Amino acid sequence: MHPLPDTHAHPAPTVAGIPASVLDSLHSQISILDRHGTIRYVNRAWRDCPHHGQPVQHPWVGSSYLEMCQLYARHHPQRRDSVRAQIRAVLEGRAQNFDFEYPCHHGQEKRWFMLRLAALHGYPGHFVASHQNTTLRKEQLLAGQQALHASAEHNQAILDNMLDGVITINLQGQMESFNKAASHIFGYSLAEVLGRNVSMLMPEPHRSHHDGYMQHFQRTREARIIGASRELEGLRRNGEVFPMSLSVSQIARAGQPSFIGIVRDITQSRQRDEEIRRLAFYDPLTGLPNRRLLMDRLKQAMRSATRSHQHAAVMFLDLDHFKQLNDTQGHDVGDVLLQQVAARLNACMREMDCVARLGGDEFVVLLEDLSPHAQEAATQAEAVANKVLYALGLPYSLHGQTYDSTPSIGIVVFTHDHTSLDDLLKKADVAMYQAKAAGRNTACFFDPAMQAAVLAHAELEKDLRRGLAQHEFVLHYQVQVNDQGRPCGAEALVRWHTPQRGMVSPAQFIPLAEETGMILPLGQWVLETACTQLLVWAASPATAHWTMAVNVSALQFAQADFVARVTTALQHTGANPHRLKLELTESMLLNNIEDVIVKMNEIKALGVCFSLDDFGTGYSSLSHLKRLPLDQLKIDQSFVRDVLTDPSDAVIARTIVALGHSLGLQVIAEGVETAAQHDFLAGIGCDAFQGYYFGRPVPAAALAAEH
């Protein structure tokens, strides 16, 4: 190793193996120190520099580097001690090197230097201190930082002046920025949201959806909600939920993905849309849908009628003598009437029906989901029309004056076969004029056949009421025989004799009686009459053991007080309950099975027994059947009719017998017309029989004469 030269006394040709001329040619100021921090060599750049707080002629070699540094650090009093400590650390071998950038004032000028102190490799106890002028680089850096700062301020100013809320979030969903508009929209300040999860700005279910999206992204890096803006709900600080549009873009920040959400409060535009819709589709006077919306609904109704095969109806309605009111009392009064009519119409309808005002005093009602059967649909439409006639016929109060008004209604019932909307409305209009011609305050159907049927229906209903009041009903009895061929009872079958119609079949009037509720008084009459007949039989030894089967309709059985009614009938007449058998049908037992069971058991407790009529045509579930307190199954006559010719009917009959017996029930066959049918049914184990072969339904006296 070369000894370090005493550069001051005798300039040596090399310093630590480097030619001194090379060190002198460098721009950096270089000095070599010993372990005490004493300067042992300085290069030309050092010597020529008027700085380091010393005069140019300063004898550098032999002076203390540490003291010199103390002088530099005077501009940085807060760092002085640490600079000193770190230089010491290098000199004492505790640190490899020490870097320190410091400013240096030269007149008005401020320069920057980078100090590096490091051990001199290969010369233990010797150190090199270099001071390099970094003013240019430092100025560039500062300029860059200033530009960056200015640009950040500029960006923030843009963000703050945007009308849309801008929120950035990191991968965890935490908010990292929140502009003024976002504060305004959500009601939170920046400080309140920074670092918190953005889902706090959304109500459920959006909150959970958002958490789901973020978790999905964290797992898969697949962003589902990037791009097109979507509409969802936001949650303000005060708890208010509002509609907003959100578009999300993904960016990378410091190599990590993060998201920018742009939020717009669309409450007002929604309200505007709503208002535009209201003006476009609703009548301003009554608030009802206008012609345009009605047409739309009609189109939909036609489509859904096509799909469901159900009927729908259009009712065209106008107010009788409305023009007169308008002309004599003024439009204001007319308008009040129209508003009250609109309110009453709405009150008459189901939620799903559409009531529209076409203009003037013309209203249209659209009824959907009527029966698939044309006749039934017409009856349903007629019922609504009657309700409307009643409601609109009640007195009105117009500016304190009582006023009576009536409507005329035209009805068209339609299904998928109607194609044109205009045609439909025209027909309803024609029917409405028929209603006017028929004396107003009435409803007419466009279809003459339908009109006739509805009229006939109404007529029959009127007659039925009268028939009940005038005792036009009688009971006939059809004998039932046991497996020995001996009579063991009869079924009571109601008959209606009317002066005008003659004998009306129960198949015709029972459904109507059920529809109108008249089956209740009628059924009670049947029950009491049949019980009275039981008493007559009880008096004669030949018939004392006979049972009486009585048909019970669904509506009757469903009455809350049905048990009490049966009890009353028995008590009134004094009949033996053990001789009474009620015939139920499967459809009555489908719903509320628990209630049905309770009710049947209560009746059973009286001593009365049950037969299940028309068995095989319904949908009894075997598990239900098992739980019902039944005594008898009645094989429906449709199976009996073809039991000899149709093998599947024979199988059904056999199965019913086997099923009945396995449940411990008796099995009776109804509609037995021939000896062959009887033989077959007896052969498969039927316990009893009923049908024309044994006797038709006849009045009680005729039955007594026969047996």
Ligand code: C2E
């Ligand atoms: P159902 O209870 O099944 O009564 C049997 C029906 O079959 C009776 O018709 C009876 O006359 C008929 N019938 C009996 N034997 C034969 C036969 O050999 N061949 C043929 N082809 N038919 C036979 P009806 O009297 O016209 O009664 C019809 C339905 O009306 C009854 O069916 C029952 O469901 C209902 N009904 C009758 N009377 C009453 C009643 O008082 N109350 C209730 N709720 N319904 C009743």
Ligand code: MG
């Ligand atoms: Mg029956």
Ligand code: MG
């Ligand atoms: Mg039957």
